[in-house]
């Protein structure tokens with residue numbers, strides 16, 4: 001597993017990390033044994049970066065991470081654990097992002113993760129107005145000064161939110177969707193790199209579409225967001241299938257199949273495409289079992305994509321996908 005510098009945090013992290021949403025909830029049933037073995041497999045594969053949030057399974061994801069790390073304690077340096085705050089607000093409004101509320105969310109994550117200080121807290125896709133409220137970022141600076149968090153960052157929906165967020169000097173990282181079906185952030189990621197901001201790439205497999213395993217007849221459980229959020233019914237529709245209409249995405253996936261080399265799966269190929277951007281610090285595929293986690297970690301060992309493959313994927317995005325997504329995020 002190769003590592004990359006995580007912005008100016010002073011930490012190096014594995015270029016493939018572990019996204020821990022699916023082991024919390026909203027992806028159909030993932031039983032605790034599978035969840036734990038997925039995380040163990042990722043860590044065995046050299047993963048040293050875990051992304052979670054206080055709302056994933058209402059804290060279940062954070063608690064499972066704490067248990068797994070306890071089971072492994074002493075056997076390796078502690079991985080970097082990034083969590084998020086803000087989405088416990090109900091209703092989720094900018095005015096709720098007060099020092100008091102954020103402090104309470106952070107205290108809860110400290111308990112769930114069973115640590116004295118959190119490695120990284122990301123504002124969890126807050127309403128756009130929050131990026132224009134310096135007092136929110138000042139409150140996060142005070143959390144760092146108080147020793148509750150080592151670093152803070154933002155998880156954004158839009159490139160423009162990221163551009164605004166990195167104007168605040170305390171912001172150490174940006175998490176954003178970037179994948180074969182979401183190519184617009186490429187230049188923004190380069191800008192972050194130049195400014196020493198860590199970049200965490202989420203939804204790298206377009207919620208599983210870019211594994212090539214989905215078909216027109218694939219079904220999803222009632223509590224899986226890939227069934228209930230296709231049009232943004234529960235949260236931003238870009239978080240589900242990267243916002244690409246399902247049938248159209250399947251056609252595009254068929255065009256990608258021929259590019260995948262024999263020694264890789266389509267999922268690994270899609271992850272390696274993301275790593276071609278040197279501004280990316282870590283990519284955080286979600287995995288619901290050990291086999292997926294192991295295969296995803298191995299993507300770090302693949303050679304770079306060919307110029308030909310890069311050109312075909314760029315043209316595919318421009319011609320087929322961009323008209324549906326480029327102007328939104």
Ligand SMILES: NC(=O)c1ccc[n+]([C@@H]2O[C@H](COP(=O)([O-])OP(=O)(O)OC[C@H]3O[C@@H](n4cnc5c(N)ncnc54)[C@H](OP(=O)(O)O)[C@@H]3O)[C@@H](O)[C@H]2O)c1
Pocket residue numbers: 018019020021022027051052084124125155175201202203204205206207208209211213239267284285286287288291292293295296
């Ligand atoms: N607002 C935010 O900040 C935000 C939002 C979304 C996600 N995230 C973070 O980003 C992480 C990753 O994004 P994501 O989980 O939404 O999407 P993703 O990584 O694009 O897709 C994950 C899903 O793809 C399937 N999969 C993964 N690896 C596979 C493999 N090797 N072979 C076959 N299938 C595989 C699994 O689902 P099935 O097996 O069921 O198909 C898995 O749950 C999350 O876990 C979370 O940490 C953050």
